[in-house]
Amino acid sequence: MFMKWVYANLVILLLIILNVSEICEGGITSSFSRKSNDLSIDMPLDSDVFQVPPGYNAPQQVHITQGDHIGRAVIVSWTTPDEPGSNTVTYWAENSTEKKLAEGIVLTYKFVNYTSGYIHHCTIPGLEFDTKYYYEVGSGNPLRQFWFLTPPEPGPDVPYTFGLIGDLGQTHDSNRTVTHYELNPMKGKTLLFVGDLSYADNYPNNDNARWDTWGRFIERNAAYQPWIWSAGNHEIDFLPKVGETIPFKPYTYRFPTPYQASHSTAPYWYSIKRASAHIIVMASYSAFGKYTPQYKWLMDELPKVNRTETPWLVVVMHCPMYSSYVHHYMEGETMRVLYEPYFVKYKVDVIFAGHVHAYERSERISNIAYNISNGVCGPVSDQSAPVYITIGDGGNLEGLVYEMTQPQPEYSAYREASFGHGIFDIKNRSHAYFGWHRNQDGYAVEADSLWLHNRYWHPIQEEASVASM
Numbered sequence: 306m307f308m309k310w311v312y313a314n315l316v317i318l319l320l321i322i323l324n325v326s327e328i329c330e331g332g333i334t335s336s337f338s339r340k341s342n343d344l345s346i347d348m349p350l351d352s353d354v355f356q357v358p359p360g361y362n363a364p365q366q367v368h369i370t371q372g373d374h375i376g377r378a379v380i381v382s383w384t385t386p387d388e389p390g391s392n393t394v395t396y397w398a399e400n401s402t403e404k405k406l407a408e409g410i411v412l413t414y415k416f417v418n419y420t421s422g423y424i425h426h427c428t429i430p431g432l433e434f435d436t437k438y439y440y441e442v443g444s445g446n447p448l449r450q451f452w453f454l455t456p457p458e459p460g461p462d463v464p465y466t467f468g469l470i471g472d473l474g475q476t477h478d479s480n481r482t483v484t485h486y487e488l489n490p491m492k493g494k495t496l497l498f499v500g501d502l503s504y505a506d507n508y509p510n511n512d513n514a515r516w517d518t519w520g521r522f523i524e525r526n527a528a529y530q531p532w533i534w535s536a537g538n539h540e541i542d543f544l545p546k547v548g549e550t551i552p553f554k555p556y557t558y559r560f561p562t563p564y565q566a567s568h569s570t571a572p573y574w575y576s577i578k579r580a581s582a583h584i585i586v587m588a589s590y591s592a593f594g595k596y597t598p599q600y601k602w603l604m605d606e607l608p609k610v611n612r613t614e615t616p617w618l619v620v621v622m623h624c625p626m627y628s629s630y631v632h633h634y635m636e637g638e639t640m641r642v643l644y645e646p647y648f649v650k651y652k653v654d655v656i657f658a659g660h661v662h663a664y665e666r667s668e669r670i671s672n673i674a675y676n677i678s679n680g681v682c683g684p685v686s687d688q689s690a691p692v693y694i695t696i697g698d699g700g701n702l703e704g705l706v707y708e709m710t711q712p713q714p715e716y717s718a719y720r721e722a723s724f725g726h727g728i729f730d731i732k733n734r735s736h737a738y739f740g741w742h743r744n745q746d747g748y749a750v751e752a753d754s755l756w757l758h759n760r761y762w763h764p765i766q767e768e769a770s771v772a773s774m
């Protein structure tokens with residue numbers, strides 16, 4: 306009888322241990338609790354952030370992006386509402402009185418019943434590295450003046466700070482995200498945007514007037530530092546029922562990329578070098594199967610990355626390859642199956658994605674052993690593999706996704722459904738720091754962070770999260 310009692314209790318104890326270990330299998334699922342008024346609503350059209358600049362035909366929606374492969378060119382874009390006006394950008398270095406001119410192009414497009422303003426794009430070439438430039442757009446009165454900083458010359462130990470925002474939209478939360486990014490003392494110098502920009506396609510006929518409001522909203526930051534674009538599903542704007550059959554039309558007209566400088570054949574996938582980083586932008590919603598232009602481009606690109614010059618290899622895409630949220634679960638699986646072996650082989654340091662409206666950071670894991678007959682089909686710890694960071698938490702009108710797969714998978718280090726932004730701060734060839742900032746916290750507070758050891762220079766060094774709160 307006594308032995309039966311002992312046996313029964315041992316079984317119960319064993320079950321408890323198994324259960325606890327299952328619960329503890331993964332990393333941290335944050336218990337942070339947001340206030341209940343988190344409903345994300347687009348800011349009204351008369352909000353100050355959407356204000357049209359005063360004056361007849363004043364340039365608006367000014368934004369810049371990198372204009373070549375190494376950071377010595379900038380593409381300036383702006384829109385004039387009433388007439389084409391001037392295509393010229395006047396620019397000068399801070400320490401120079403010599404004003405130079407660059408000539409751009411002007412485009413318009415129609416989308417259902419909407420006709421765009423006059424969209425200007427002007428590439429300024431031949432800039433000096435590490436220099437502050439002022440620039441002016443418009444003609445006569447009003448003329449609008451802005452400035453930007455060019456990056457230092459690419460080199461292995463050049464410190465540089467990137468910001469990360471995704472799935473931004475134009476809600477009050479979106480505005481908080483941009484404000485937190487602007488006021489973050491870590492001072493991002495270039496923003497890596499992980500796709501889903503305006504969410505205009507949530508309006509009837511994808512009301513492109515909401516592309517214009519978004520352009521005016523981001524100007525306060527994007528006119529002063531480059532935003533590096535990647536396309537999300539909200540950029541597709543494919544509405545065949547009303548005759549709109551060209552995917553990515555508004556996005557392509559409005560947000561040019563320097564794709565030809567990296568020998569890409571389409572603006573949706575390309576690479577740039579910036580300081581000590583080599584950034585590869587992938588297109589989740591363009592063909593990427595074997596033998597497609599994007600696949601061929603990536604196969605040419607990866608062996609060319611010079612880790613002696615740019616040690617940090619960063620990939621940006623919209624749809625995450627690893628995500629443990631229920632929403633969009635496994636949507637990135639086809640891209641993962643095809644491309645993960647290459648990202649591991651070439652020791653990509655970190656892959657940033659959006660799409661899932663929440664935050665998640667993975668351990669370094671890979672799932673590349675499967676060969677149809679060996680049954681090896683789960684992620685395993687792999688120090689050659691990238692860290693996967695989902696940062697689709699910019700604050701758009703679709704709101705956050707709270708539902709997570711349970712238990713937390715072993716590969717998931719930290720996950721939380723809050724709006725925020727990221728900072729990727731490269732210190733030198735061996736170390737970089739990543740911090741995630743949620744909008745409810747003070748500007749300097751990091752809710753999650755990680756010291757990254759460069760995979761090329763320190764391929765087997767394990768990393769540890771600094772602090773999660």
Ligand SMILES: [Fe+2]
Nearest residue numbers: 501537538660
């Ligand atoms: Fe998305």
